Amino acid sequence: MGRTSAKAETGRKALLRQSVLDAAAKLFAERGFAGTSFQDIADALNVGRTALYYYFKSKEEVLASLVEEVTVVSDRQSAMLSARTDDDPVEVLRSMVSGHVELLLSHALQFRVVDRTEVELPPDLRAVHERSKRAVLDHFTTQIARGIQQGVFRPVDARVAAFALIGMCSWTTWWFHEGGRKTAREVAGILADLAVHGLLRSDDQRKTSGDPGDLFRQLHENLDCLEILYKRREAGA
Amino acid sequence: MGRTSAKAETGRKALLRQSVLDAAAKLFAERGFAGTSFQDIADALNVGRTALYYYFKSKEEVLASLVEEVTVVSDRQSAMLSARTDDDPVEVLRSMVSGHVELLLSHALQFRVVDRTEVELPPDLRAVHERSKRAVLDHFTTQIARGIQQGVFRPVDARVAAFALIGMCSWTTWWFHEGGRKTAREVAGILADLAVHGLLRSDDQRKTSGDPGDLFRQLHENLDCLEILYKRREAGA
Structure with missing residues (x-):
């Protein structure tokens, strides 16, 4: 196989893998994880179990990939942004909130499924999920605390404020509709702005x-x- | 039956009814609504189906009461607060947010169950639930819009801001732990403060x-x- 066709093959495989994830997320959302079988996923894609087996060994493995795609990526993204400790904490927090909302809204169905299926996750997968969620919370808390220390944010409880911002972001996956009055990017901007203003000391102060x-x-x-x-x-x- | 004992009887009945609701909420949260039978609720309370039947005719009726207790009461409370149009919109919004959080946290398990069971609700009950949720959103939107009109709030998108505040409040039922670092009332105060500051124009402006x-x-x-x-x-x- 030539280099180009090998690349095309990899691209095609990634694309098919993504369709499996999308179809599975839709089924899990509609029928719940327990109410969906590996066969149901194959049926929804109009392929045999053997073809599906090429990408995932079980519905648990599909769910693991969905968790990876949402919670683990959220953690990675907020860790990266939060590491910019030379930058103004106001601008770092702004990009953390808007980045988080944009990520959530680009995978809204997956996020809702992972959120709903939390209690059904196999123990090790649940541990990964919980660890990533906790890490995102820590990144937000650290950044808010840094802003307070530098005197640009009001002296609030950084942990509770972080939970508040994450709640504001997470909830978007339940109410946002593609093609509505505002785009995902606009919603991300509005929420980041509310978050930052909620914490900023007034100019006077x-x-x-x-x-x-x-x-x-x-x-x-x-x-x-x-x-x-x-x-x-x-x-x- | 004398007046006092009739009153005591009503009080006792209300208390027993509440234990049924609490036990059912716990079961629905653990096993899902579909995975819980009327018999399971009776078993959890150590009573027969007949005794349970005195309070509720079916598990659907139990769920209806749970919805009533959370979403409908939220609507009623925010409608009442939002009607105080003579008062400063800043203070009205502050009490709407803190009141909403306090209500949510005093029924956290019920709220989580109703939230999770949304898709399983019978059509007419789901309609009541959706209507109440929409009404809470409307009360928040109206109040934010009033503050913008009076020049005390920044000119943000009132609808998106209302969704953001409600998301911030709703999320508390998933992370708040009774007996933790902060009381429910303290969390309510911090969130109300963040919400109001997020919207306020700065003193300079x-x-x-x-x-x-x-x-x-x-x-x-x-x-x-x-x-x-x-x-x-x-x-x-």
Whole structure:
């Protein structure tokens, strides 16, 4: 087999594998994991069990791939973004929220299935799933805590805030409809904006405390500038 | 039967009815609605089917009561709070979010069951559930829109923001643990605070637009005051 056709073969295999995952996710969502057999997946794809066997050995293996595709990838993505510790925590958190929503909405059905099937996952797969979920929560918590430490975020409970943001993101897979009023990217932007604003200290708090003393100081500074300008002109005259 | 004992009887009946609901919710959560029989509920309570029959005619009727207890009550509560249109939309929204979280967390298991069993609900019950959920969303949307109109909230998409807040609230039933670091009331307060801050215009934006023109105007006003004071002293001298 030539190099090009080998590549095409790999691409074709990946594509077919993805159709198996999509069909299985649809069945699991409709009938539940327990209510779906390996044969049902083969039937939905109009292929024999043997053909399906080429990609997955069991429906448990299909479910494992679905978990990998959603929770594990979420963890990897938020870990990567969260590692940018040189950047402004505000912008890092913004991209973490919008990135998470975009990932969720590009695999909404899969996320819903994994979410619903959680209790039915085989123990080792459930452990992977729980570990990844916990890691995503940790990345969000760390980033919020960093913002608080730098004085750009209000001193909230970082853990509870992280849960709140993740809840806001996860819920989108249950209400978002492709082709609705807003695109997935727009929804991601709106949620990231709400998340960041919810945590930011107000400009007033960051620049001045907003009390009369600070306002007077500001006025004095402006007057000092005026005085300097005036004296310069006097001296020049 | 005397008045007092009739009252006690009603109280006892309500209490027993609640134990049926609690036991059923636990079973539905563990085995799913389809995987639970009317007999299972009776067994869990250590009573016969006939005794159970006194409170509920079928497991569908039990599920109907669970839906009533969570979604319908959520609707009623947020409708009541949202009707306070004379009050500051910021404070109304704050109490809507914290009230919603407190209600959810006082019935966390029931909420999770109804959430999970959504697709299995009989059509008429599902319609009630969907209508109530939609109504809660509408109350949140209306209140956010009112705040935008009054210039206290930033001009965001009120519908998407309402979904975001409800998602933040609903998710608590999946992560909150009684007896953990924070009480339900504390979590409710933190989430309400995040929600409100996420929507509020900053103080700067509310008072002035924060652009150089506004800052100059502010400085001019201060200088006008100084000038008036100066002239008064000159005239008096």
